[in-house]
Amino acid sequence: AQSVTQLGSHVSVSEGALVLLRCNYSSSVPPYLFWYVQYPNQGLQLLLKYTTGATLVKGINGFEAEFKKSETSFHLTKPSAHMSDAAEYFCAVSDERDGGFKTIFGAGTRLFVKA
Amino acid sequence: DAGVTQSPTHLIKTRGQQVTLRCSPKSGHDTVSWYQQALGQGPQFIFQYYEEEERQRGNFPDRFSGHQFPNYSSELNVNALLLGDSALYLCASSAQHINRVAFGSGTRLTVV
Numbered sequence: 294a295q296s297v298t299q300l301g302s303h304v305s306v307s308e309g310a311l312v313l314l315r316c317n318y319s320s321s322v323p324p325y326l327f328w329y330v331q332y333p334n335q336g337l338q339l340l341l342k343y344t345t346g347a348t349l350v351k352g353i354n355g356f357e358a359e360f361k362k363s364e365t366s367f368h369l370t371k372p373s374a375h376m377s378d379a380a381e382y383f384c385a386v387s388d389e390r391d392g393g394f395k396t397i398f399g400a401g402t403r404l405f406v407k408a
Numbered sequence: 409d410a411g412v413t414q415s416p417t418h419l420i421k422t423r424g425q426q427v428t429l430r431c432s433p434k435s436g437h438d439t440v441s442w443y444q445q446a447l448g449q450g451p452q453f454i455f456q457y458y459e460e461e462e463r464q465r466g467n468f469p470d471r472f473s474g475h476q477f478p479n480y481s482s483e484l485n486v487n488a489l490l491l492g493d494s495a496l497y498l499c500a501s502s503a504q505h506i507n508r509v510a511f512g513s514g515t516r517l518t519v520v
Contacts, residue, residue: 297450329511336412336498336513337451383450395441395464396500396509398450 295320295386299399307407312356312371314402316384319365326367327385327396328358337383343367354378379406410435412501412512420518421489427517429484433501434510439463440482442474443498445514451498457482486517494519 300315318324325344329337341352348360358369367384381403387396413432421427433440439458443451453466457476471487480501486493496514 334516337500337511339509339511385450395453395456395466396443396451397453398443400450401448 295324295388295397297384297386297397297399299382299384299402301402302400303403303405305405305407306374308376309373312369312374312378312404314369314382314384314404316358316367316369316399317365318367318384318386320386320388322388325387326358326360327387328352328356328367328369329383329385329398331381331383331401333380340369340382374404374406376406376408379404412437412499412510414497414499414512414515416515417513418516418518420520423489423491423519425489426485426487427489429486429497429499429515429517431482431484431499431501431512433480433482433499437501437503437508437510438480439502440476440480441500441502441509442482442484443500444468444493445496445498446492447495454484489519491519493517 296319298317327342328340340356341350343350343360351357356371381401383401384399385396415430441456442454445451454468455465456463460476473485476482496516498514499512502509
């Protein structure tokens with residue numbers, strides 16, 4: 294069965310500092326991996342995704358993530374935090390089985406950005 | 409090009425009542441998935457519809473049921489509402505591949 298673990302329910306950084314949000318996954322088949330961002334009272338917005346190919350994935354708003362199969366990790370980073378990055382971030386794993394798929398989400402990490 | 413639209417945006421129901429939530433997928437998408445997001449938690453997969461049939465289901469009781477129409481829109485029905493059903497319900501549509509998934513803004517259901 295698939296699962297996702299996000300380390301740290303809350304992360305606080307200063308504006309301009311490095312953002313690192315950790316995600317580890319479990320999957321019995323080659324996974325598809327995603328990071329989503331959710332602002333208050335809104336739906337989910339896709340930041341980036343890994344399906345196949347290059348393991349370093351670049352997304353929107355300066356975020357990137359690296360798929361490390363040996364570590365079963367897909368950590369999200371951004372070199373310099375901006376106040377507008379404050380939000381809830383979800384790591385997710387998915388696969389295609391029997392013509393369908395379901396996405397399993399982690400519990401989320403709330404990012405706080407201090408001025 | 410409209411994205412995924414959900415209605416209503418908010419609603420309040422009483423325990424024991426039934427509710428229907430609606431979702432129109434993004435243009436060109438034919439698969440609809442529903443998720444429940446309780447406060448402070450990540451979304452939990454409820455089920456997925458394709459070609460008007462339930463294709464995958466998560467660990468939700470039979471009180472949760474759905475339907476997909478020929479135009480690919482979908483409904484989520486919840487019977488015998490419990491307080492614990494209070495959550496944000498998210499609809500996601502895709503075009504037969506998880507590469508292209510779009511989420512709606514959700515319906516916030518409050519059960520009192």
